[in-house]
Amino acid sequence: MERKRKTQIFMILIAFVLILSGCNFNSSESSNEESAAEGEAGQVLNISTTADIPTLDSTKAHDGIAFTVLNNVNEGLYRQDENHEPIEALVTDHTENEDKSVHTFTLRDSNWSNGEPVTAQDFEYAWKRVMKDASPYNFMFVTAGIKNAEAIMNEEMDAEELGVKAIDEKTLEVTLEAANPLFQSLMTFPTFLPQNQKFVEEQGDQYALEAENILFNGPFTLVDWTHEQGWKYEKNEDYWDADNVKLDAVNAYVVKDPAAGVNLYETNKVDRIVLSSEAVDQNKDDENFDTILEPEVIFLRFNHNHPVLGNKNIRQAVNMAIDKASLTDVILKNGSTALNGIVPKGFFKSPTGEDFRDLNGDFNTGTVEEAQKLWEAGLKETGATDVTVSINIADSEDHKKVAEYIQAQLEDNLPGFKLDIKAVPFAQRLEIEKAVEYDLSLSSWGPDYSDPMTYLDMWLEGGSANRMDYKNAELEELVASARTETDLEKRYQMLLDIEKILLEEDAAIVPLYQEGAAVLMRSKIKNLLVHPTGASFSYKWVTIEE
Numbered sequence: 392m393e394r395k396r397k398t399q400i401f402m403i404l405i406a407f408v409l410i411l412s413g414c415n416f417n418s419s420e421s422s423n424e425e426s427a428a429e430g431e432a433g434q435v436l437n438i439s440t441t442a443d444i445p446t447l448d449s450t451k452a453h454d455g456i457a458f459t460v461l462n463n464v465n466e467g468l469y470r471q472d473e474n475h476e477p478i479e480a481l482v483t484d485h486t487e488n489e490d491k492s493v494h495t496f497t498l499r500d501s502n503w504s505n506g507e508p509v510t511a512q513d514f515e516y517a518w519k520r521v522m523k524d525a526s527p528y529n530f531m532f533v534t535a536g537i538k539n540a541e542a543i544m545n546e547e548m549d550a551e552e553l554g555v556k557a558i559d560e561k562t563l564e565v566t567l568e569a570a571n572p573l574f575q576s577l578m579t580f581p582t583f584l585p586q587n588q589k590f591v592e593e594q595g596d597q598y599a600l601e602a603e604n605i606l607f608n609g610p611f612t613l614v615d616w617t618h619e620q621g622w623k624y625e626k627n628e629d630y631w632d633a634d635n636v637k638l639d640a641v642n643a644y645v646v647k648d649p650a651a652g653v654n655l656y657e658t659n660k661v662d663r664i665v666l667s668s669e670a671v672d673q674n675k676d677d678e679n680f681d682t683i684l685e686p687e688v689i690f691l692r693f694n695h696n697h698p699v700l701g702n703k704n705i706r707q708a709v710n711m712a713i714d715k716a717s718l719t720d721v722i723l724k725n726g727s728t729a730l731n732g733i734v735p736k737g738f739f740k741s742p743t744g745e746d747f748r749d750l751n752g753d754f755n756t757g758t759v760e761e762a763q764k765l766w767e768a769g770l771k772e773t774g775a776t777d778v779t780v781s782i783n784i785a786d787s788e789d790h791k792k793v794a795e796y797i798q799a800q801l802e803d804n805l806p807g808f809k810l811d812i813k814a815v816p817f818a819q820r821l822e823i824e825k826a827v828e829y830d831l832s833l834s835s836w837g838p839d840y841s842d843p844m845t846y847l848d849m850w851l852e853g854g855s856a857n858r859m860d861y862k863n864a865e866l867e868e869l870v871a872s873a874r875t876e877t878d879l880e881k882r883y884q885m886l887l888d889i890e891k892i893l894l895e896e897d898a899a900i901v902p903l904y905q906e907g908a909a910v911l912m913r914s915k916i917k918n919l920l921v922h923p924t925g926a927s928f929s930y931k932w933v934t935i936e937e
Contacts, residue, residue: 433639433640433935434637434638434639434640434934434935435638435639435640435641435642435935436638436640436641436642436662436916436919436930436933436935437641437642437644437660437661437662438641438642438643438644438661438662438663439643439644439645439646439652439655439661439663439664439665440456440621440643440644440645440646441456441645441646441647441665441785441787441789441817442456442645442647442785442787442816442817442818443456443618443619443620443645443816443817443818444456444457444460444616444622445457445817445818445821446599446600446818447460447461447464447599447600447605447613448598448599448605449461449465449517449581449582449584449586450517450520450521450524450526450582450586451524451526451527451599452527452528452581452582453527453528453821453855453856454817454818454821455837455927456817457581458580458581458927459927459928460613460622461581461584462581462609462928462929463609463610463611463624463641463928463929463930463931464605464607464609464610464611464612464613464624464627465581465584465585465607465608465609466480466481466501466509466584466608466609466610466630466631467480467481467514467578467579467580467581467583467584467585468480468481468482468496468514468563468578468583469482469575469578469579470579470929470931471579471920471922471924471929473918473920473932475841475920475922475923475924476576477575477576477578477579481498481499481501481509481585481631482496482497482498482499483497483498483499484496484497485497485575490569490570491567491570491571492566492567492568492569492570493564493565493566493567494564494565494566494567494574495558495562495563495564495565496511496562496563496564496565497561497562498510498511498560498561498562498563499631500631501608501630501631502608502629503587503590503606503607503608504606504607504608504612504627504629505587505590505606507587507589507590508560509585509587509608510557510560510561510585511557511558511559511560511561511562511563512557512560512588513585513586513587513588514555514557514563514583514585515555515556515557515563516585516586516588516591517583517584517585517586518532518537518553518555518583519550519551519553519555520550520586520591521582522540522543522544522550522553523550525544525855526582526855527825527855527856528580528582528839528855529543529544529582529855530544530848530851530854530855530856531577531580531582531583531839532544532553532582533874534573534577534839534840534844534845534848534874535567535571535573535574535577535578535583536567536568536569536570536571536573536574536874537553537554537555537565537566537567537568538553538554538566538567538568539552539553539554540553540554541568554566554567554568568875569875570877573840573842576840576841577839577840580839580840585608586606587606590606601616602614602615602616602622607627608627608630609627609630610626610627610630610632610633610636610930610931611624611625611626611627611630611636611638611641611930612624612625612626612627619645619816620644620645621642621643621644621645622643623640623641623642623643624638624640624641624642624643624930625639625640626638626639626640632931635931635932636931636932637932637933637934637935638930638933638934638935641930644660644661646661646664647786647787647788648788649664649665649666649667649669649670649788649789650667650669650670652664652665652666653666653670653674653911656911662912662913662915662916663910663911663912663913663916663919664910664911664912665725665908665909665910666680666725666909666910666911667725667788667789667792668722668723668724668725668792670909671724671725671909672724674909674911675909677911678914679911679912679913679914680909680910680911681909681910681912682725682726682907682908682909682910683726683907683908683910683921684726684727684728684737684905684906684907685837685905685906685907685908685923686735686737686738686837686838686905686923686924687735687835687836687837687838687905687906688730688733688735688835688836688837688846688902688903688904688905688906689727689730689793689833689834689835689903689904689905689906690730690733690834690835690836690900690901690902690903691709691782691797691831691832691833691834691900691901691903692824692829692831692832692834692858692859692900693706693709693830693831693859693861693899693900693901694827694829694830694831694832694859694860695859695860695861695899696827696860697780697830698773698775699769699770699773699775699778699780700778700780700830700831702769702772702773703769703897703898704765704766704768704769704772705765705766705769705770705773705778706898706899706901707755707762707765707769707898708762708763708765708766708769708805709762709801709805709901710755710762710898710901711755711756711757711758711759711761711762711765712759712762712763712766712800712801712804712805713797713800713801713901713903714800715729715730715731715903715904716729718793718796718903718904719904719907722792722793722796723789723792723793723904723907724909725907725908725909726907726908726909727904727905727906727907728904728905728907729903729904729905730902730903730904730905731753731754731755731756731902732748732751732752732753732754732890732894732902733846733847733890733893733894733900733902734747734748734751734843734846734847734886734890735748735846735905736748736749736905738838738841738843738923739841739842739843741880741883742879742880742883743880747843747886747887750887751887751890751891754890754891754894754895754898754902755894755895755898755901759804762804762805763804763805763806766805766806766808770807776807777807777808777809778807778808778809779809779810779811780809780810780811780830780831781810781811781812781813781829781830781831782794782797782798782810782811782812782813782829782830782831782832782833783813783815783820783823783824783829783830783831783832783833784812784813784814784815784820784832784833785814785815785816785817785820785833786814786815786816786817787817790814790833791812791814793833793903794812794814794833795812797810797833798810798812810831813829820832824858824859825855825858827858827859827860832858832859834858835906836849836856837923837924837927838923838924839924840924841923841924843886843890844870844873844874844886845924846890847870847886847889847890847893848870848874850863850866850893850899851866851867851870852867859899859900861897861899863892863893863896863897863899865892866889866892866893869885869888869889869892870889872885873885873886873889915935915936915937916933916935917933917934917935917936918932918933918934919933920932
């Protein structure tokens with residue numbers, strides 16, 4: 392056994408050396424990089440990530456990996472500070488009219504990585520491009536209340552009528568349908584980043600597919616991107632706030648095998664890793680070990696067009712047949728907690744200070760026997776005697792482990808149920824979901840902004856985040872009302888009711904757990920910000936203190 396273990400470690404390290412070679416991260420491009428490679432002190436951060444970047448086009452990005460990269464290589468009107476509050480980025484002045492429906496931004500002097508200035512026109516172009524191309528996150532413009540966004544989404548207006556206008560090179564005017572308390576916070580989100588029209592159009596369908604096909608105006612530039620292996624950031628010396636960026640470089644390595652990640656950490660190849668459940672017990676006494684309860688939720692989507700899974704009793708049975716507490720406490724062991732709602736615990740409080748999860752309680756909980764009764768009723772209603780379906784998952788170790796647990800639970804507890812596991816690369820899983828070409832899909836969702844609506848307006852019919860052809864007219868009406876309701880207590884009750892429709896009335900999805908992360912991070916890493924909403928990590932203020 393010991394020999395086999397050593398062989399596995401050796402093969403993992405050989406694979407990592409090949410990754411380094413393929414990514415060219417240790418080339419002579421940078422003297423700082425060379426010194427770090429030789430073991431000398433340097434402001435270089437080495438991190439691991441579980442998947443490749445699906446796209447770096449900010450108008451098309453819709454996942455945490457892309458959002459994190461965009462947050463570090465680009466700059467919008469605002470970005471999040473150490474308290475996750477919006478602070479001025481490219482904005483030097485922000486004024487509002489009396490009813491707060493018209494916002495005027497004055498931009499600071501800043502440049503793209505090709506030397507051209509960042510202008511108000513870059514914002515107008517990018518935002519209208521989001522709406523014109525029906526991009527995955529176009530609903531954020533509705534959430535922000537930007538004038539005509541909803542009508543454009545409904546194809547009742549042209550994208551050119553979006554309420555954004557470049558008054559001159561340094562002045563951007565944004566018109567809202569009405570005052571919106573979420574507006575400034577939403578401006579930190581990557582979908583609201585600017586784009587240089589001339590460059591985008593010159594690149595055509597190659598835009599943002601490689602490091603050389605995108606422009607940067609943020610704290611870092613992307614100097615290398617080797618697909619499925621990793622990418623490298625370097626400090627952007629032309630960034631307007633470069634004096635406050637201390638890191639010289641960040642190397643990101645795609646490491647899908649958690650065991651490989653541990654070995655890379657132990658051999659000082661990476662500075663921060665997320666541990667698998669197997670590695671928790673071996674590392675929990677390490678002084679650099681920590682667990683973090685995150686606002687990300689993991690859940691099962693159903694294809695609501697499926698002849699059997701489209702049945703509510705079947706969906707409730709699937710929910711009740713899974714022991715979620717054992718999944719988090721025995722299988723994952725990383726600080727995750729069982730979840731029976733879509734809005735996680737500790738995320739947002741009511742106007743009277745009560746937690747959303749405590750107020751709405753748990754949905755669709757019950758015994759295996761109750762699940763089996765619902766299962767039998769659902770089979771009778773659909774005319775089925777048994778069911779064979781597949782589950783769409785990303786090809787990460789954690790997703791495989793969760794899928795195998797769900798497979799065992801459903802096949803053991805629901806007679807006649809058979810579940811096949813289909814693991815594909817992360818980006819492909821997203822595409823399969825968007826096309827609704829699956830039976831079940833193991834999904835995750837992290838908040839885009841600090842409000843329960845970020846979990847609740849996902850389920851609008853035809854919305855880019857729906858991805859399962861679910862619809863409920865009452866839910867749609869409540870979402871629309873909550874977006875314009877100014878009485879905070881009335882609005883909060885609407886949010887509670889939206890979740891009740893989704894889970895109590897329709898059992899539309901299966902919430903599984905609120906994500907936890909067991910991490911090892913070297914104590915020399917200071918000021919690494921992990922934001923609960925939008926782009927997860929900010930490297931702008933990180934320092935390495937040997």
